[in-house]
Structures are given as C-alpha cells and as structure tokens.
Amino acid sequence: MNKRIIGLTGGIATGKTTVANYLASAYKLTILDADIYAREAVSVDSPILQEIAQRYGEEILLIDGNLNRQKLGEIIFNKQEERIWVEQLIHPYVGDRFLKEITLSPGQTLVLVVPLLFEARMTDLVTEIWVVSCSEQQQLERLMQRNHLTLEQAQVRIKSQVSIAEKVARADVVLDNSSTLEVLLKQVDTAIIFS
Numbered sequence: 001m002n003k004r005i006i007g008l009t010g011g012i013a014t015g016k017t018t019v020a021n022y023l024a025s026a027y028k029l030t031i032l033d034a035d036i037y038a039r040e041a042v043s044v045d046s047p048i049l050q051e052i053a054q055r056y057g058e059e060i061l062l063i064d065g066n067l068n069r070q071k072l073g074e075i076i077f078n079k080q081e082e083r084i085w086v087e088q089l090i091h092p093y094v095g096d097r098f099l100k101e102i103t104l105s106p107g108q109t110l111v112l113v114v115p116l117l118f119e120a121r122m123t124d125l126v127t128e129i130w131v132v133s134c135s136e137q138q139q140l141e142r143l144m145q146r147n148h149l150t151l152e153q154a155q156v157r158i159k160s161q162v163s164i165a166e167k168v169a170r171a172d173v174v175l176d177n178s179s180t181l182e183v184l185l186k187q188v189d190t191a192i193i194f195s
Contacts, residue, residue: 003109006112008023014177018181019188029111035115049169057069077157
C-alpha cells in the first residue's frame with residue numbers, strides 16, 4: 001500500500017507547528033520536521049558547518065562551536081545570493097533525511113513539515129500539500145512577537161519566502177489560521193478525514 005505523505009507548509013509564523021503538534025497528538029501521526037534536519041546539517045564539526053565557517057569566518061560560530069544562527073540570519077536575510085548559497089548546502093541534506101525516514105517509517109500516513117517546500121523543490125516527496133495561511137498582518141505580528149524581531153526584520157524574513165498567495169494556489173488543502181485555534185483544528189479534522 002502506498003503511503004499518504006502530507007507536505008505541511010505555509011509562511012513563517014502562520015501556524016505550521018500548531019497543526020503538526022495536533023496531528024501528532026490527536027491522530028498519532030509521524031511528524032518529520034525539516035527544521036530539525038536543517039539543524040542537524042549544521043551541527044558542530046559537520047562538513048556543512050565547516051563550509052559555512054570557511055565562507056563567513058570563525059565569528060559565525062559560537063564559543064562552543066555551534067552555529068551563531070542570529071549572525072547567519074543577519075547575513076542571509078539581507079543578501080539573497082548568500083541565502084541561496086546556504087540553502088543549496090542544507091536542502092539536499094534535508095531531502096536525503098526525509099527520503100530515509102519515509103522509507104524506514106512503518107506509518108501509512110506521514111506529515112513532512114517543510115517551511116520551504118516550494119523553495120527547496122521538495123514537492124515530489126509528498127502526495128498532497130497542505131498550506132497554513134493567515135493575513136500578512138497576523139503573520140508579521142506573530143513573527144515579531146515569537147522571534148523578538150523589529151517590523152523591518154520580520155518583513156525581510158517573510159519576503160524571503162514564496163508568497164502565501166502562491167503557496168495557497170498550489171495547495172491541495174488550505175488551512176486558514178486567521179481565526180481561533182478551535183476553528184483551525186476543525187479544518188485539520190476535516191482535511192485528515194476527507195481529503
């Protein structure tokens with residue numbers, strides 16, 4: 001039997017984690033998270049982290065040898081060519097990890113949480129695409145609050161991704177997270193059962 005593989009995506013701070021956590025707790029689904037694999041890719045002494053340090057210098061590392069994410073963020077969110085360079089290192093690693101876990105997982109329904117599903121060209125890994133959306137104003141407010149960013153910093157991060165409108169246009173399921181949590185979770189229930 002073929003697996004049902006849901007690609008859960010959406011803009012930054014639209015509510016992907018909320019949906020993923022609900023699918024894990026309410027439906028006991030296996031959740032595979034691109035962000036976890038991306039962090040693995042740049043773990044201390046990894047070849048990818050060494051390449052990043054070679055390009056940006058040792059100041060891109062913290063005292064303990066870990067990546068200074070804030071410093072890297074300042075570089076890649078202000079220079080598109082640098083963001084593309086870093087993503088070209090990390091995306092193949094993440095894609096390989098997904099393929100491995102999909103193969104090994106006994107579950108028939110898997111959820112791949114991939115914020116950059118379209119940008120990283122990983123749509124071929126999934127059988128359906130779910131997009132979590134909300135208004136840009138809500139997205140900005142949530143991102144500023146969650147990541148303690150200025151308005152300008154939040155706008156730069158949002159603009160670095162494919163627009164919500166484009167993601168929605170390419171979705172099989174759209175989950176509107178502009179209302180209450182209860183309304184969002186009801187949409188998830190409908191999508192998991194009927195789509």
